[in-house]
Amino acid sequence: MELNERVKILSAGAKYDVSCSSSGSNRNNSANGIGSTASCGICHSFTQDGRCISLLKILMSNDCIFDCQYCINRRSNDVERATITPNELCELVINLYKRNYIEGLFLSSAVIQSPDQTMENLLNTVKMLRQVYHFNGYIHLKAIPHADQFLVEQASLHADRMSINIELPSAQGLKALAPAKTKESIIKPMRLLSDIYQNGRELYKDNNLLTSKDNIMIDDALPKKAEAKQLLKPIPAGQTTQLIVGATSDTDGIILKLSEALYRIYQLKRVYYPAYIPVGNPTLLPTTPVNKRRENRLYQADWLIRFYGFSVDEFITPEVNLNYDLDPKSDWAMRNMDKFPIEINSAPYEVLLRVPGIGIKGAWRINKARKYGHLDFDDLKRMRIVLKRAKNFITVNGKFFGIDNYNRLNNYMMSESAEQLNMFGNYNNVLTGEI
Ligand code: SF4
Structure with a gap:
C-alpha cells in the first residue's frame, strides 16, 4: 500500500485519542476559498503556557493483537490495516x-x-528523530501497557510528554471490555513515568546531571555540562491519560475520585474525559454515543479539583453523577447556601474562588485591588467579574444585589449554566477555567 494511503488510515485511527487535547473537524475548501480542515492528521494541542501548536497525530500501526471492545483498532473490528516504519515516519x-x-x-x-x-x-x-534528524520539536509519545519498563524509561528521555490511557475507570470494566490489559499493566508505567518526571526535576535542580550517567542511558558522548541540563530532563511536559466516559456504568463520582488520586499520586498534568462513541458495531457496549454535556461537566469539575481548591468529596459522592443542569461550582454553591453571601471586601482568596462567576483571574484581581481601598459594584464590573452569577452569592460593602428566593435563583442559575455550555460547547476541555 502507498505511504499516503497508510498515513490516511493511521491518522484516522489516532483521532479517538484525545489525550493530546483536540482532534480536527471536517471542512472542505470551496472554489474561491483558502484553507480547509481534516477530521484527522494534524491536530492542535496546547502547551503549558497556553500556546496552540500543530501536531502530526498518528499511529505507527493499527494492526492490534488485542481486542478492547471500545476501540476502533481492535482485532475483531473489520477495518483496513496499515503500519509505518520508523524510517518512513521520521521522513x-x-x-x-x-x-x-x-x-x-x-x-x-x-x-x-x-x-x-x-x-x-x-x-x-x-x-532516530532526536539523534539522527536532530528534531527538536515537541513529541508526545504513548507508553504501551505490559511493555518492558526499560523501554518506557528510554522513551521518556526523548519525549516531551508521555501518556498511558486508563480508558476504563474500574478494574471490572477492564476485565470485561479489555481483558488483555490489567490495572497493574497501566499503573506500573504510570508510576515509573511519575518517578522519572520527579527525579528529572531534582537532577535538574541539583545541577547533578553528569553524575547520573549510570542511570540515564544515552548513545552519544555526554554533552557539555551546560547543555546537559536541558537534554537530559525527561518528559518535561509530564504525563496525561484519558478515561472514556459512559462506556461502562462507572459514575462521575468514581471517575472524578480516580482523577483526583491520579493528580495527587502520579502528578498527572491532565486527565481527559472523551464521551464514549460506539465504533464498529460493539456487542458488549452501548450502541448510542454519550451526551456531550456529561463530558463538558466533567471537564468543569476537573478544573475545580486542579485550580479551585475543591476536593471531590465536597461536591460529589461515588454513587452519583454530576448534576448536568448546573455547572459543578454553581451546583455546589446552591447546596451550600448557608455559606453565602460572602463580603467581597473581606472574604479570603480561597473563599472568593468558590463564588460562581468569580474565576481564578477575577479572585486574584479582587484580592489585589482591595488592598488599596474598598471595592464597589462598579469596580467589580471593571474587573470583568461575571456579576450576573456572582451578585447572587456576594455582598458589596454589606449590600446584596442578587435574587433572594432559592427556587427562583436555582432556575436562574440553570439557565446561566446552559448558556455557558452553549458559548463554549465542545471546547470546555481547553478552557482557561473562569467558572
Ligand atoms: S485500545 Fe486495545 S485494541 Fe485499541 S489499539 Fe490499544 S490495545 Fe489495541
Missing part, C-alpha cells in the same frame, strides 16, 4: 516540519506483535 515528520505544517508529533500505536515490539518501534522512531 514524514521532517518533511511536514520543514514545510511549516507541524510543530511536533503525537505518536501512538496499536499493539503489533507484542507490547515490547511496539514500544521498541516507538522508541526507535523518537530516538
Whole structure:
C-alpha cells in the first residue's frame, strides 16, 4: 500500500485519542476559498503556557493483537490495516516540519506483535528523530501497557510528554471490555513515568546531571555540562491519560475520585474525559454515543479539583453523577447556601474562588485591588467579574444585589449554566477555567 494511503488510515485511527487535547473537524475548501480542515492528521494541542501548536497525530500501526471492545483498532473490528516504519515516519515528520505544517508529533500505536515490539518501534522512531534528524520539536509519545519498563524509561528521555490511557475507570470494566490489559499493566508505567518526571526535576535542580550517567542511558558522548541540563530532563511536559466516559456504568463520582488520586499520586498534568462513541458495531457496549454535556461537566469539575481548591468529596459522592443542569461550582454553591453571601471586601482568596462567576483571574484581581481601598459594584464590573452569577452569592460593602428566593435563583442559575455550555460547547476541555 502507498505511504499516503497508510498515513490516511493511521491518522484516522489516532483521532479517538484525545489525550493530546483536540482532534480536527471536517471542512472542505470551496472554489474561491483558502484553507480547509481534516477530521484527522494534524491536530492542535496546547502547551503549558497556553500556546496552540500543530501536531502530526498518528499511529505507527493499527494492526492490534488485542481486542478492547471500545476501540476502533481492535482485532475483531473489520477495518483496513496499515503500519509505518520508523524510517518512513521520521521522513514524514521532517518533511511536514520543514514545510511549516507541524510543530511536533503525537505518536501512538496499536499493539503489533507484542507490547515490547511496539514500544521498541516507538522508541526507535523518537530516538532516530532526536539523534539522527536532530528534531527538536515537541513529541508526545504513548507508553504501551505490559511493555518492558526499560523501554518506557528510554522513551521518556526523548519525549516531551508521555501518556498511558486508563480508558476504563474500574478494574471490572477492564476485565470485561479489555481483558488483555490489567490495572497493574497501566499503573506500573504510570508510576515509573511519575518517578522519572520527579527525579528529572531534582537532577535538574541539583545541577547533578553528569553524575547520573549510570542511570540515564544515552548513545552519544555526554554533552557539555551546560547543555546537559536541558537534554537530559525527561518528559518535561509530564504525563496525561484519558478515561472514556459512559462506556461502562462507572459514575462521575468514581471517575472524578480516580482523577483526583491520579493528580495527587502520579502528578498527572491532565486527565481527559472523551464521551464514549460506539465504533464498529460493539456487542458488549452501548450502541448510542454519550451526551456531550456529561463530558463538558466533567471537564468543569476537573478544573475545580486542579485550580479551585475543591476536593471531590465536597461536591460529589461515588454513587452519583454530576448534576448536568448546573455547572459543578454553581451546583455546589446552591447546596451550600448557608455559606453565602460572602463580603467581597473581606472574604479570603480561597473563599472568593468558590463564588460562581468569580474565576481564578477575577479572585486574584479582587484580592489585589482591595488592598488599596474598598471595592464597589462598579469596580467589580471593571474587573470583568461575571456579576450576573456572582451578585447572587456576594455582598458589596454589606449590600446584596442578587435574587433572594432559592427556587427562583436555582432556575436562574440553570439557565446561566446552559448558556455557558452553549458559548463554549465542545471546547470546555481547553478552557482557561473562569467558572
Ligand atoms: S490495545 Fe490499544 S489499539 Fe489495541 S485494541 Fe486495545 S485500545 Fe485499541
